[in-house]
Amino acid sequence: MDRPTLPPRRPAVASPSRPAPKRRTSSARRVDAREWLGGNRVSGFVVIMLGLVVLGTFVLVPTVGTYMDQRQQIQALQSAVAVSQSEVDDLQAQRDRWSDPAYITTQARERLYYTMPGEVVYLIENDLPASATPQEQGDVSDEVGQTQTDWMAQLVRSVTAAGAAQTAVVPTIGVPDPAPTEQPAP
Template structure:
């Protein structure tokens, strides 16, 4: 059986070379009526009038939203301050605050203040006493200072200090 192909849907035209478009002829073919010019002018005028008005409207809405949020926040602060004022009018609250903040006591009461209430692992460790003997340094401190600053300025990488882990030096491998 022989294969048949369908005829092309559009007859093929020989490709013509593109010729330049005559803009004058194209523009000359457009006909504008007076009504169309007036309507186009009204649309442009409406755009010029409405765009700034819409921008102003959007800006004012944003300002209103920001002010409403500020008023709501102020209302919450006023409510909190009023509740504090109500608490301070209560004599029991005033007495409690005087005892906690100012360490006031009633006559005849004994108050114990716990000074060192940290757990033992968080308590600062005892430091060794400082020697009272004056010792002379073995090297010149100025040259060590200059060397330290130079090394710090020229170093390329910084090694993060490890806390609680001793520095491990690599063990040299022996080759037979």
Template sequence: MTTRRTPPSASERTAQVDVRGWVGGIRLSGFMVIMLSLVVLGAWVLVPTLGTYLDQKQKISALEHSVQVTQQKIDDLKAERARWNDPAYITAQARERLFYVKPGEVVYLIDNDIAAAAQPKDQAPVSDKPQERSSDWAAQLLRSVTGAGLAQTATGAAH
């Protein structure tokens, strides 16, 4: 019994593509081989150059940013120099920092301006004689650190 093969329908023909026929249809001439090798050679030469270009572009951008930061610092220093050329600014700084006064002025320095409630509590007086204690130094260190961290600090009242 012989089986008869029917010709493929249009949908079956589009589903099956004969790759061998397609690859076999490509003909490489000497000119195409030379052109393809030139394209590969060009890519091989240009890729490192492009990488160098991008690296230099990044360095230039970083240097421009550095110049901007330096220029800002220069502008700030020029402004400060201009302030120090003003006699009123110099007088104000001398009064504030060095407590200078003009002749005839009376200066009042408030030595203890913290409220009594905000001051730390008094401790026992410190003795002049060293004392020896037998204790675990690690536990004593831990107590000292936690005691310093939890101590009440003296702060001025906000006005």
């Protein structure tokens, strides 16, 4: 089949009667969206790779969250172990002190007031100077010195009176009293 041939193009020559056409600059050029989208071709490889990246993100985000939670738990447990280890060290030092006979003797003398045979112990109860000792307080009243009642009998009377008392009816505020009922005349 024959293809039709087109006449050759003539170069645009500016004629004296017609000015030359102005070229558009790149900033003034309009971009057609269809033309731009039609020019971009996405291969199947790019689509598969993007899908794998999205899938990997969905798989790894919960895993990273779990990892961070576990790291926090490990840090908390390590600090608890450090505290427990310091307590164990303190208890071992205390055990070592109690294995020393001089320490045991000192503790028995200070805490339990034990003495060695033949020793004389002096216990000083008031070691404060006379100016620092608390003074005895005087009576609050001259009239009351000692009560003449039996407090045990008074307590028993109070308990039995409280148990035998009838409960009083307390009127409630805002609730009207019921109307009195009429009693038949005798």
